[in-house]
Amino acid sequence: MKHEQVLPPGNVLRYTLNERITHWVAAGSYIYLLLTGLAFWSPWLFWLAMILGGGQISRLLHPWAGLIFFLSVAYMYKLWASQMGMTPNDKAWMDSVGHYIRNEDSQMPPAGRYNTGQKFLFWGFFWCAIALLLTGVVLWVPNWIPWSLRSLRYIAVILHPIAALLTIALFLIHIYMGVFAERGAFSAMIRGYVPAAFIRRFHPGWYEEIVGNSPSPRK
Numbered sequence: 001m002k003h004e005q006v007l008p009p010g011n012v013l014r015y016t017l018n019e020r021i022t023h024w025v026a027a028g029s030y031i032y033l034l035l036t037g038l039a040f041w042s043p044w045l046f047w048l049a050m051i052l053g054g055g056q057i058s059r060l061l062h063p064w065a066g067l068i069f070f071l072s073v074a075y076m077y078k079l080w081a082s083q084m085g086m087t088p089n090d091k092a093w094m095d096s097v098g099h100y101i102r103n104e105d106s107q108m109p110p111a112g113r114y115n116t117g118q119k120f121l122f123w124g125f126f127w128c129a130i131a132l133l134l135t136g137v138v139l140w141v142p143n144w145i146p147w148s149l150r151s152l153r154y155i156a157v158i159l160h161p162i163a164a165l166l167t168i169a170l171f172l173i174h175i176y177m178g179v180f181a182e183r184g185a186f187s188a189m190i191r192g193y194v195p196a197a198f199i200r201r202f203h204p205g206w207y208e209e210i211v212g213n214s215p216s217p218r219k
Ligand code: HEM
Pocket: 014, 023, 026, 027, 030, 031, 073, 076, 114, 117, 118, 119, 121, 122, 125, 171, 174, 175, 178, 179, 182, 185, 186, 187, 188, 189
């Protein structure tokens, strides 16, 4: 039987339990990967591995956490990819991004369930996760790579940290936007629902779709 979440009046379901669990598995595994990855990257940061159980444990668990991260991102793709396609509205949104930066929301084309920045973030994480998986597997089991393809190892050594650095940039922007800039977004990812006013302010196109055409906010 499908579980229906009961929402307080005037609230809208933004993330189902399934979406929230997937997101937090991705977030938890990513933070572990970030900390252990930074420890392997620079001797100055090796203390991070020491507080996470030591170098050997970190080296053992990092690739497995990478698999969990990749699987959660792949599942996110299944959940969200169909809503993350770029539309003409996103092109107009990009053209007006200056207004967005200056907080002139009323001058922006109405964002749907995800605004253009969120879509870029999604695809950025998606492609980086693929790059990290492919290069990570080469680094994990280098002996499986035939000697004739040994240049793959050098490519992996260079591309793995580049992809990781790109995710760090995305991650910092994501934390800033999700936790500090869009008040209410964080609790959406915890409780699943947000006041209809949040949707009207940040995702007016979606608000029109789900609330505008019905007498009361979706329960
Ligand atoms: C502690 C770490 C993280 C925090 C606090 C966090 C926070 C959030 C919040 C608050 C939202 C809802 C935004 C909204 O509805 O407006 C969100 C959505 C999302 N998160 Fe995260 N997140 C974290 C890590 C990650 C990671 C590692 C990924 C990588 C896969 C990720 C991918 C996404 C995506 C694709 C969305 C939907 C689109 C978007 O809102 O940008 N998040 N996150």
